[in-house]
Amino acid sequence: MCRLTLCLLLLVGVSVGVSVGVSMGVSVGAHLTPGTHHIQRRQAAPRGADISTSCLRCICEARQCDWQQGCQGGACGGYRITEPYFNHSNITTEVPLYGDRTFETCTVDPKCAITVVRLYMRALATDCDENGTIDCDDMMLTHYYGIEGCIGVRDYAEFTNDWARYSACIGSG
DSSP states (O other): OOOHHHHHHHHTTOOEEEEEEOGGGOEEEEEEOTTOOOEEEOOOOOBOOOOOHHHHHHHHHHTTTOGGGOEETTEETTTTEEHHHHHHHTHHHHOGGGTTOOHHHHHTSHHHHHHHHHHHHHHHOBOTTOSSOOOHHHHHHHHHHHHHHOTTOHHHHTTSHHHHHHHHHHHTO
C-alpha cells in the first residue's frame, strides 16, 4: 500500500523524484516512473574540487569578511568557519605548518582559514545544483549549507544578503 499523496501522483502520471542521503552526505538520486516498480538510479553528484582565489575572496565577502569579529555563535573568522567544518578539512594532519593549531586559533588567522577552506573544498565541495560540474556557486553553497544541505537550496539562497554580496563580488571578476 502506498501513501495517498504518492499514489495520487503516480495515478495522474506525474514523475516523482526521490533523493536518498547516504554516508558523508552523498546524494544518490532516484527516479520513479509511473506504472513501474523499478528505480532508475543516477550517479552521485561529483565531489571535491580546487577553489580559485577569486572564489575564495567572494565567499569571504559574502559574510563581509570581518577578521576582527573573532569567534561568535560557534563560527570564527572572516569565513565564519564552524568547528565541524574545520575538523572535516583535516588541516592539522594535512599541513604540518598548522599541526598545532586549534579551531579557534586557525580560523581567525586569514592564511590558516584560507587553507581550511581550500582543503575542505578539495575534499568535499559538492555539485549542489546537480549540473555535473562543481563551480564557485556550488562552493559558496557547500560553504554555507554544508555537503548535505546544499542540494536544492540555490533558489532560496538567491534571496539572502549573503548571496547578493557573493553575486556582486563574483560578477565583478
